[in-house]
Amino acid sequence: MIYFDKVSKVYPGDVVALADLSFAIEPGEFVSVVGHSGSGKTTLIKMILAEDVPSMGQVFFESSDIHKLNHKELPKLRRRIGSVFQDFRLLPNKTVYENIAFTMEAAGRTDEEIASDVPHVLELVGLGNKLWSFPRELSGGERQRVAIARAIVNQPDLLIADEPTGNLDPLNANDIIQIFKKINDIGTTVLLATHDKGIIDSLGRRVLTLENGRLIRDNKQGRYVL
Numbered sequence: 233m234i235y236f237d238k239v240s241k242v243y244p245g246d247v248v249a250l251a252d253l254s255f256a257i258e259p260g261e262f263v264s265v266v267g268h269s270g271s272g273k274t275t276l277i278k279m280i281l282a283e284d285v286p287s288m289g290q291v292f293f294e295s296s297d298i299h300k301l302n303h304k305e306l307p308k309l310r311r312r313i314g315s316v317f318q319d320f321r322l323l324p325n326k327t328v329y330e331n332i333a334f335t336m337e338a339a340g341r342t343d344e345e346i347a348s349d350v351p352h353v354l355e356l357v358g359l360g361n362k363l364w365s366f367p368r369e370l371s372g373g374e375r376q377r378v379a380i381a382r383a384i385v386n387q388p389d390l391l392i393a394d395e396p397t398g399n400l401d402p403l404n405a406n407d408i409i410q411i412f413k414k415i416n417d418i419g420t421t422v423l424l425a426t427h428d429k430g431i432i433d434s435l436g437r438r439v440l441t442l443e444n445g446r447l448i449r450d451n452k453q454g455r456y457v458l
């Protein structure tokens with residue numbers, strides 16, 4: 233589904249964020265990218281979301297070179313990817329329901345679909361009773377669950393999460409990881425970037441380890457050794 237072919241990213245000032253990175257992610261996999269802060273995890277994700285371009289090499293989504301897509305094809309690709317970030321990125325003046333409805337409207341979904349899917353997706357993340365709350369009325373863990381519901385409501389093929397547990401305590405972090413597992417079990421490919429060793433070791437799925445932008449380990453057994 234995703235294929236990195238000898239990808240390097242050098243930022244101005246000779247900062248090597250990614251160095252000659254090659255790997256593939258197959259449909260249905262749950263892959264974690266781990267490494268210390270500054271090892272290149274966010275840069276790797278930006279390459280897939282086309283928020284930044286590689287200095288060398290190519291990034292493919294299925295058979296398409298992401299960085300060669302035109303202005304019509306790129307939005308189509310982005311709709312196939314759901315994303316979740318450390319800081320939740322919810323709209324503060326909208327309710328939980330409206331935050332998710334907004335994303336569905338942008339994707340051209342009908343009012344009927346919105347009315348039936350929003351409660352359903354919130355049920356899936358365990359927030360069926362928070363439809364009319366505002367983000368400020370929710371805990372960090374609940375906010376992240378809204379963000380996850382929003383990321384999956386349009387049924388993306390790939391869910392990307394960049395440090396989704398960075399602002400959460402260990403208990404809430406574990407809940408979030410269990411939700412990702414559930415989403416993966418129903419067929420969505422998941423790519424999780426984190427520097428949190430604890431959550432990775434309990435996950436038992438494939439782990440890619442980055443060090444100074446290099447892929448130093450690709451462990452199918454899912455242990456984070458640094």
Ligand code: ADP
Pocket residue numbers: 243244247248249267268269270271272273274275276
């Ligand atoms: P991580 O997400 O693993 O913490 P990043 O991908 O954010 O790592 O960063 C990798 C390296 O690239 C770091 O040295 C960081 O300082 C540098 N970097 C990231 N973004 C930029 C940028 N826009 N300009 C310059 N350097 C950057």
Ligand code: MG
Pocket residue numbers: 273274275394395
């Ligand atoms: Mg990062």
